[in-house]
Amino acid sequence: MTLTVGFDLDMTLIDSRPGIRACYLALAERTGTYIDADLAVTRLGPPLAEELVNWFPEDEVAAVADLYREMYPSIAVAATPAMEGAREAIRAVREAGGRTMVVTAKYEPNAKLHLDHLGIEPDVVVGDLWAEQKAAALREHGAGVYVGDHVGDVRGARIAGALSVAVATGPCDGDALRAAGADVVLDDLSAFPAWLAGYRAAPRA
Numbered sequence: 001m002t003l004t005v006g007f008d009l010d011m012t013l014i015d016s017r018p019g020i021r022a023c024y025l026a027l028a029e030r031t032g033t034y035i036d037a038d039l040a041v042t043r044l045g046p047p048l049a050e051e052l053v054n055w056f057p058e059d060e061v062a063a064v065a066d067l068y069r070e071m072y073p074s075i076a077v078a079a080t081p082a083m084e085g086a087r088e089a090i091r092a093v094r095e096a097g098g099r100t101m102v103v104t105a106k107y108e109p110n111a112k113l114h115l116d117h118l119g120i121e122p123d124v125v126v127g128d129l130w131a132e133q134k135a136a137a138l139r140e141h142g143a144g145v146y147v148g149d150h151v152g153d154v155r156g157a158r159i160a161g162a163l164s165v166a167v168a169t170g171p172c173d174g175d176a177l178r179a180a181g182a183d184v185v186l187d188d189l190s191a192f193p194a195w196l197a198g199y200r201a202a203p204r205a
Contacts, residue, residue, distance in 0.1 A: 003098035003200070006138050006162065007122070008148035009106055010044050011170030012189070013086040014114055017041040019076030026075055027068050031056075043171050045150035047105050047130050069107050077110070082118045083169060085189030089147070090120055092193035096200060099123045103137045103146070103156070105130040135160035145199075147192070151180035165195070 010016040024037035035055045043051070048068060052061045093100045101124035104111050108127025115125065126137040131152030138146055138160035146157035149170030157164035158181055166182035167189055168174045174185045186192060 001142070001144075003093065003096060003145075004101065004141055004143045005093045005098055005196075006101045006103050006134075006141070006143040006146040006157075007089070008146075008150070008153050009102050009104035009111055009114065011083070011149045012147060012153075012167055013083055013089075013102065013120060014080050014118065015083050016044060016076070016080050016114075019072075019078075019080035020044065022079055023068060023072050023076045026071055027064070030067065030071070031064065045105065045130075045152055045171060047128075048107070069110060072107075072110050073113055077113050077117050080114055080117075082120065083189055085192060086118075087120060089189045089192040089196075090122065092196050096196060099141075101126065101137075101141050101143060103129055103134045103143075129156075131155050132159050138162050147189075151176055154180040154182045163199075165192070167192075 007013050021037045021041050024035045024040055028035040033055055040051050048065050049061050052064055056064050090100050100122040102122045103126045106127055108125065111127045112125050124141055129137055132155050134156030143162050145165055146162045147165045149167050149172065151172050154164045154166055154177060164182045165184045166177035167186050168177060169188050177185050186195060
């Protein structure tokens with residue numbers, strides 16, 4: 001079977017903190033509502049609504065989320081760099097004859113804008129899925145490995161029956177990722193190509 005490796009997006013493939021911070025500041029100015037953007041970017045991973053509910057009444061969150069997503073492309077995309085080793089990780093899977101997919105909680109059109117801007121070209125992009133919800137997409141595309149930075153990514157991988165490879169580049173440190181059940185914890189994606197080579201070489205039942 002073809003090796004298929006899934007990747008999370010925010011804080012796994014891209015350092016979305018600068019762009020998201022700028023977008024939250026612009027949203028605060030637009031709405032007249034205070035948002036602690038520096039705090040918000042320390043807890044990236046969950047869906048947008050889970051952050052907005054800290055700053056807006058619950059009955060306004062859906063409309064504010066739509067406004068944020070509308071503002072996002074012109075503010076956040078150009079300000080967002082790739083994480084160290086991201087391009088090399090995707091390339092390593094390709095060179096091994098495998099397929100890559102991105103499964104993210106981010107609004108799918110904006111996720112694709114980030115990847116296009118950075119020249120990162122996975123075979124499949126699936127957005128708007130968080131934590132356990134990611135398992136359905138991973139199973140649908142036959143992903144045997146899922147790489148993410150959050151304990152929610154670990155849960156999604158385990159439910160999908162995929163190997164959970166975690167990178168300690170987001171809000172969850174290595175201990176938290178291991179405690180959540182990650183099979184492998186890497187400091188960052190620059191270690192992924194060597195790990196993948198060893199994984200493919202190891203005898204497996």
